[in-house]
Amino acid sequence: MRRLTPYLFVLPAVLFLAALLVYPVVLNVLMSFQDVSAGTLLGGAPWVGFENYRAAFADEVFGNVVWHSTMYAVVSVAVQLVAGLGLALFYAQSFPGARALRSLYMIVYAIPVVVSAELFRWLLDGRSGFVNWVLGLRDVYWLADTSLAFPAVIGIQVWLGIPFVIVSLTAGLVAIPREFGEAALIDGASAWQRFRWVTWPLLRPTVLATAVLSTIFTLKSFDLVWIATQGGPAGASEILPTLAYRLVFTSFLFGKGAAIMNLIFFVLLLLSLLYLRTDRSPR
Amino acid sequence: MRVVLVAAVFAIAACGNGASSSDGTTLTWWDYFGYSPASDHAVNDLIKRYQDSHAGVTIKRTPIGFADFHAKIVQAAASGTFPDIAVIDTPDVPLLASQNAIGDLSARFTSWPDKDKYLAPVRDGMKYQDKFYGVPLRSNTTALLYNADHFAQAGITAPPKTWAELRSTAKALTTADHSGLCFAAAANEQLTFNFLPLVWQAGGDVATIGDQASLDALAFVKALVNEDKSVPKSVLQWGHSDVEKEFGAGHCAMMINGPWTIPSVAKAGFAWAAAPLPAGAKGPASPLGGEAWVIGAKSKNADKAWDVLAWLADPKNSAKEIGGGLGSIPNREDTLKDPAWKWNTAVDAFAEQMPAARARSVYGPKYPQLSEAIWTMAQQVMTGEREPQQAADAAKAKIQPLLGNGK
Numbered sequence: 001m002r003r004l005t006p007y008l009f010v011l012p013a014v015l016f017l018a019a020l021l022v023y024p025v026v027l028n029v030l031m032s033f034q035d036v037s038a039g040t041l042l043g044g045a046p047w048v049g050f051e052n053y054r055a056a057f058a059d060e061v062f063g064n065v066v067w068h069s070t071m072y073a074v075v076s077v078a079v080q081l082v083a084g085l086g087l088a089l090f091y092a093q094s095f096p097g098a099r100a101l102r103s104l105y106m107i108v109y110a111i112p113v114v115v116s117a118e119l120f121r122w123l124l125d126g127r128s129g130f131v132n133w134v135l136g137l138r139d140v141y142w143l144a145d146t147s148l149a150f151p152a153v154i155g156i157q158v159w160l161g162i163p164f165v166i167v168s169l170t171a172g173l174v175a176i177p178r179e180f181g182e183a184a185l186i187d188g189a190s191a192w193q194r195f196r197w198v199t200w201p202l203l204r205p206t207v208l209a210t211a212v213l214s215t216i217f218t219l220k221s222f223d224l225v226w227i228a229t230q231g232g233p234a235g236a237s238e239i240l241p242t243l244a245y246r247l248v249f250t251s252f253l254f255g256k257g258a259a260i261m262n263l264i265f266f267v268l269l270l271l272s273l274l275y276l277r278t279d280r281s282p283r
Numbered sequence: 284m285r286v287v288l289v290a291a292v293f294a295i296a297a298c299g300n301g302a303s304s305s306d307g308t309t310l311t312w313w314d315y316f317g318y319s320p321a322s323d324h325a326v327n328d329l330i331k332r333y334q335d336s337h338a339g340v341t342i343k344r345t346p347i348g349f350a351d352f353h354a355k356i357v358q359a360a361a362s363g364t365f366p367d368i369a370v371i372d373t374p375d376v377p378l379l380a381s382q383n384a385i386g387d388l389s390a391r392f393t394s395w396p397d398k399d400k401y402l403a404p405v406r407d408g409m410k411y412q413d414k415f416y417g418v419p420l421r422s423n424t425t426a427l428l429y430n431a432d433h434f435a436q437a438g439i440t441a442p443p444k445t446w447a448e449l450r451s452t453a454k455a456l457t458t459a460d461h462s463g464l465c466f467a468a469a470a471n472e473q474l475t476f477n478f479l480p481l482v483w484q485a486g487g488d489v490a491t492i493g494d495q496a497s498l499d500a501l502a503f504v505k506a507l508v509n510e511d512k513s514v515p516k517s518v519l520q521w522g523h524s525d526v527e528k529e530f531g532a533g534h535c536a537m538m539i540n541g542p543w544t545i546p547s548v549a550k551a552g553f554a555w556a557a558a559p560l561p562a563g564a565k566g567p568a569s570p571l572g573g574e575a576w577v578i579g580a581k582s583k584n585a586d587k588a589w590d591v592l593a594w595l596a597d598p599k600n601s602a603k604e605i606g607g608g609l610g611s612i613p614n615r616e617d618t619l620k621d622p623a624w625k626w627n628t629a630v631d632a633f634a635e636q637m638p639a640a641r642a643r644s645v646y647g648p649k650y651p652q653l654s655e656a657i658w659t660m661a662q663q664v665m666t667g668e669r670e671p672q673q674a675a676d677a678a679k680a681k682i683q684p685l686l687g688n689g690k
Contacts, residue, residue, distance in 0.1 A: 233666045249354050
């Protein structure tokens, strides 16, 4: 009995995870091998093997959508990291108002994505949008032009993602003892040399972890694209999560949608494992 | 803490059950009319009216957000918690019927004297495979709403009646301040709702997309958006409600939209009017929209639920709520010209089109996929991404296999 006690303490957490995490994942995997309709959503659907995956991969938009999702994650995370690192280094200096300004970035983080996305829809409007007004442009339809919509959405995603990068990199910077930089300064190291040989090696694990986490957030991000463009115009900004949502909730193609969700899940799982590895900071 | 919460939840659930079994029948009712206070009140009034005259029947209404409704109703169908009565978007009738979520009402419907009073397209919109699955609740179609002040400034005296007139009028109305014409063209069903009528007006249909009529319709929107620029490209990211706002703000001289926009347009502070949609080469056509009452396939109170629907469908019990309250256009022979249904002067322009309006539910349960093929095609042309011929060929390749085993 006594040996069981610790497990009893863990039991609520295990049940919680099983109900909210394991069950939906397993259900989704099963669903991707079945021809599910609304009537058979909770069981009894016929098995169809890999037919859903075949149908999903054979879809004429699939290649494009995978490319979009990849670019969406790679480009926006890369830009976020560079900009976020620059800003984190800038605000890590002590000057009057540094902390206050840094906290302002957190406001972005606190605004629901729905609100930001809706806001950008109008900021980027071709006729009356603020962005065109500032840039002195007219009739540039950022979100309604097939060649601009996707870069525009990536831009919004970068804006949304930068605060997270600043916060986590700042935490990394603060953890680096000041003495290291001061010692290098006394040795006559330039600002670039101090960054390159002192800060960067110590910050690298944090950057890597931030990169992996940001990639995960971006790959599964759905709300921004859904609200800003709904994957349009003409599929120009469609990404895997919006495609899957559309399949499931507009077309009721549950199996095919599940197949795509599993693809996302699989990639996210690999990234999560990578994150767990980077998180074990090498000492 | 968690234990307390769980206990509280069970207690509340228990109360809920207790109340329903005390006396009489409790019917559950879901709808998505909570989107505005006026529509919300109208539905509550309808329900109250029924309850007041039918002792022993309680209707428990759950308003659900429009965005969640689809997902919610599907989950309910799967988990056996589908309400006794649900109000659904009419094009979803075949889909939910084919998935056995809603009950076949044919026996009741065919022996119901009121059924013959409905306009044919409205009645046919309730059908799936020759069986009736719903009772028409609210009906609507689209019309051309125009800013009369803009018309006067441009020296235009009458609304356009043909495609050619629509094009020239829109062009004449386009200035630095406002566009000539706006309609919802975002990547969703609303674009199909606006574009499909153009295909019909040109003499085409979903099954024959790829033919000359569909090319004509595509060439027409292409001319408006890309050549004349009288329709702003922004419409590619606008839904009906965005178009309504832009029209209200004076950024669009004309808009194609539904009667649900009338209350807000009336408050916009400029002179306006509505006209039927301009006709194409093969005459006029307009899209039929609206909601149907359906009964859950597994409802244990189907008889009682039918009584509710039949009673509420009678205009003498509900004209005020369904007309003015929910903004419905009259959908029966006996109400089409009835002044009681003319809740705004603009209603006439919509009502005039109702007898020839066309329902989307005739396209069967695969309509959502057909619709996606259509709006994608229209967007490809409006963005300039593809020529009409290429876009139509691609849409045809998607549509033909869906028609094969769809019905």
